[in-house]
Amino acid sequence: MRHAQIESTSNARVKEWAGLLEKKHRDRQGKYMVEGVHLVQEALRSGADVECVAYDMARGVPAELAQDARSSSTDWIAVSAAIVSKCTEARTPQPVFAVVRKSSAKLANVLEAANGLVAVLDGVQDPGNVGTIIRAADAAGAAGVLIGRGCADIYNPKTVRSTMGSLFHLPIVEGDLTELLPQAREASAKIVSTSLQARQNCYEADYRGATWFVFGSEGGGVSPEVEAFVDETIIIPMPGRAESLNVAMAASVLLFEAVRQRLN
Structure with a gap:
């Protein structure tokens, strides 16, 4: 000291x-x-x-x-x-x-995990949501988090506070998702996103292999440029009257469904 x-x-x-x-x-x-x-x-x-x-x-x-x-x-x-x-x-x-x-984490740090679970953020602009998703990914034992363009700065004080320290626990990589996601595909990762038009229930899909969940902006969802790399779209069933879930809540649902599957 x-x-x-x-x-x-x-x-x-x-x-x-x-x-x-x-x-x-x-x-x-x-x-x-x-x-x-x-x-x-x-x-x-x-x-x-x-x-x-x-x-x-x-x-x-x-x-x-x-x-x-x-x-x-x-x-x-x-x-x-x-x-x-x-x-x-x-x-x-x-x-x-x-x-x-700042972290010097690279995509290679994320790809090296076998059957890695990864949260990918595309235009998530609210610092609290970004921080909460990082925290959920950490809790779920994810291999890392990708932060695409248009997202809130992960080093914004509000974002940092929202991570509750998870910012330090796993690789967080910033970059152009249209350049990063093809590398995930080459490494045999399945890229999954939610859609209100999807026919497949999120509890019916298989997340036991390498799975990269893409979470889009609070208002517009996943951008068309990033959606082009998505292999599978799913929907979270909502029998109640709410129109949609907060993006951080949706991320938590999917990440922990993957955890549940991997524990069975």
């Missing part, structure tokens, strides 16, 4: 941290921010590339992170409450935040 202390909000390093609240600066720096004890702990214990941890000097290192602070080789920086407020988005400032370098 290397100690440092910063008190001024005009410090150059603090300005860089504050910039990470905006996507253009996250992209330029190749870094993002995680806020709060739980997420910082998950980042450290999952082996994420943590550049530094900053904590409120008046409150000290949170008790839950004391062991991590002793065993970690990263920089731990005591900062003023004004710096915490400037660099974090939560209405109630957290006592600690970390700066993390």
